[in-house]
Amino acid sequence: MNDNIWLLIAELLVVVLAIYMGTRTSGIGLGVWGLVGVAVLVFGFSVEPGDAPVDAVFIVITVITAASVMQAAGGIDWMVSVASKVIRSRPKSIVFLAPAMSFLFTVGAGTGNIYYPLLPVIYDVAYQQKIRPERPLAIAAVASQVGILCSPVSAATASMVVLLSPSGVDLGKLLLIMWPASIIGLFVAALFMLRRHKDLDEDPEYQHRLEEGLIKPPQEDVHAKKLPKSSVISAAIFLAGVAFIVVMGLFEQIRPVVGTDDDGNPVRVSVVMIIQVTMGVIAALIFIICKVKAKDVPAQSTFPAGIVGAIALFGIAWLANTFVAENNTLIVGGLGHFVEGGTAFVGALLFALAMFLVATLTTSQSSATNAIVPIGLTIGLPASLMVGLWPSAMGIYTLPANGSQVATVAFDQTGSTRMGKFVLDHSFQLPNLIYMGVAMVVGVLLSLVIVA
Numbered sequence: 302m303n304d305n306i307w308l309l310i311a312e313l314l315v316v317v318l319a320i321y322m323g324t325r326t327s328g329i330g331l332g333v334w335g336l337v338g339v340a341v342l343v344f345g346f347s348v349e350p351g352d353a354p355v356d357a358v359f360i361v362i363t364v365i366t367a368a369s370v371m372q373a374a375g376g377i378d379w380m381v382s383v384a385s386k387v388i389r390s391r392p393k394s395i396v397f398l399a400p401a402m403s404f405l406f407t408v409g410a411g412t413g414n415i416y417y418p419l420l421p422v423i424y425d426v427a428y429q430q431k432i433r434p435e436r437p438l439a440i441a442a443v444a445s446q447v448g449i450l451c452s453p454v455s456a457a458t459a460s461m462v463v464l465l466s467p468s469g470v471d472l473g474k475l476l477l478i479m480w481p482a483s484i485i486g487l488f489v490a491a492l493f494m495l496r497r498h499k500d501l502d503e504d505p506e507y508q509h510r511l512e513e514g515l516i517k518p519p520q521e522d523v524h525a526k527k528l529p530k531s532s533v534i535s536a537a538i539f540l541a542g543v544a545f546i547v548v549m550g551l552f553e554q555i556r557p558v559v560g561t562d563d564d565g566n567p568v569r570v571s572v573v574m575i576i577q578v579t580m581g582v583i584a585a586l587i588f589i590i591c592k593v594k595a596k597d598v599p600a601q602s603t604f605p606a607g608i609v610g611a612i613a614l615f616g617i618a619w620l621a622n623t624f625v626a627e628n629n630t631l632i633v634g635g636l637g638h639f640v641e642g643g644t645a646f647v648g649a650l651l652f653a654l655a656m657f658l659v660a661t662l663t664t665s666q667s668s669a670t671n672a673i674v675p676i677g678l679t680i681g682l683p684a685s686l687m688v689g690l691w692p693s694a695m696g697i698y699t700l701p702a703n704g705s706q707v708a709t710v711a712f713d714q715t716g717s718t719r720m721g722k723f724v725l726d727h728s729f730q731l732p733n734l735i736y737m738g739v740a741m742v743v744g745v746l747l748s749l750v751i752v753a
Contacts, residue, residue: 315346316338316621319335320334336616356463370535370583370584371583375532376533378532399423400490407448408453409540443490446666447486453472486735486736489735531591531593549575556569618671661700669697685751
């Protein structure tokens with residue numbers, strides 16, 4: 302038994318080292334080093350390879366394909382222009398409207414990349430209204446990543462559905478929990494940001510930049526230009542497809558019956574397959590109706606980012622599956638007592654902490670989900686608890702290493718949005734922690750009713 306424990310520790314070190322090397326190279330490197338980890342476990346420790354996350358990867362590829370075709374037709378530009386009009390219509394409420402728009406557009410597109418075009422709008426409105434840009438920018442950046450946990454077409458949601466569907470958690474139940482929990486969490490975080498730090502006229506960094514002539518006038522809204530009709534049509538087609546997926550996820554009884562089980566009960570098509578096929582149909586419709594050229598699709602910003610995400614997901618999730626499958630017995634024996642005899646609360650806390658730490662290291666909700674949820678299932682944690690604690694995957698914002706954080710800080714010419722002097726004291730830390738705390742409490746309460 303002792304030898305087995307030492308072997309488990311050695312294999313765990315391989316997993317941790319692979320994740321560490323992946324975070325150092327970031328992006329596609331996370332997937333590459335995940336595959337290196339699988340190779341080390343298989344060839345170095347004679348471990349049988351675990352199940353590759355094929356379903357989740359295919360969902361990412363099909364969603365990114367549809368989104369990129371929409372972007373080529375101008376659909377994302379139109380969506381951003383709508384957000385711009387909403388934010389500019391009530392500039393004094395920007396601390397609430399900015400995260401709302403970031404959240405909704407990420408939910409619709411399935412990727413936080415749509416947040417980047419909103420940056421000039423949020424900064425411009427805040428600066429013109431003499432509102433400290435950090436306040437709306439920091440919470441909007443958090444909201445752009447929270448939307449991934451609430452999107453029916455995101456990689457993280459796909460992973461969660463694939464992993465928990467055998468435990469009775471389908472897409473509909475997941476969204477019914479995550480939407481209220483996330484909206485309440487973001488609202489409370491936005492309330493805290495209303496008076497966050499000093500106003501611009503009292504901020505020494507801003508005053509210094511102003512005196513040195515370092516503050517440039519807010520950029521012109523690049524999305525104020527007239528957009529082609531195809532932009533509206535492509536966005537409408539894409540959003541209609543998203544709505545179709547949501548309806549299919551919420552109402553299982555309307556899904557097509559594709560066979561019967563051993564007891565003669567009807568077997569309906571899975572939401573995983575519906576997402577994949579629907580995204581393909583959406584892409585085809587936009588190609589035909591909006592006359593998009595196929596050669597323009599890979600050139601869109603969403604396409605390479607999505608492919609990188611798919612590769613990262615493939616490597617790190619396969620590594621986690623391989624490790625968990627090999628050490629299933631030891632994990633159950635070593636950790637299972639935390640969820641037995643009235644200690645499920647301790648097990649839940651460990652689950653949330655593990656999700657948080659892995660998300661911090663990988664800066665990816667989907668990677669953390671694929672790495673930790675299988676362990677939660679192995680040690681017997683209720684699916685309801687894991688769903689309610691899923692907001693802990695926002696540990697991706699603990700370190701200022703996420704692309705959206707870097708872009709937000711770089712865009713704020715006033716210097717009010719900061720990376721922090723001591724790594725952890727950056728502008729996004731407080732709103733993110735507030736969101737996670739509130740969302741997990743609400744999420745657990747809802748999941749106990751909806752899932753249990």
